[in-house]
Amino acid sequence: MADPPGTLRPWRDGDALPSQVSDVWCREHGGPWRFQLMLDDSEGALWRSRRCTAVTRPVVELGSLDPKGIPFLAPEVQLFYKAKAPRSKDEVDFAAAWPLLNAPQKEWLRQAIVAAYGRDHAWLR
Secondary structure, eight states: OEETTTEEOOOOTTOOOOTTOOEEEEOSTTSOOOEEEEOOOEETTEEEOSSOTTOEEEGGGSEEEOTTSOEEEOHHHHHHHHTTSOOHHHHHHHHHHGGGSOHHHHHHHHHHHHHHHOTTOGGGO
């Protein structure tokens, strides 16, 4: 589990996950990291970002299934997380994903970035 602000520690059998933990990193013992689980809260059917409570979305719109039935986070929501402090790989992801977003996805991302990170964010230019 990742204790804020990002210190990893083992999550042992029988341990309750503390409420402040929002990330769980998974791997076989001693192996490479395989995937990350990002946890968040909802208010009934509405997700509210822990980074900015003004950023919301119906839970049913947070993700979808790929053609093989594998769930994934909506790309505009993932980009919202990446926009907090973009690294070079986040810039690459943004450049690749932005042209593929439809107009409602782009508008949601614009509004979320303004609410959470301000109007001067580089991705709004």
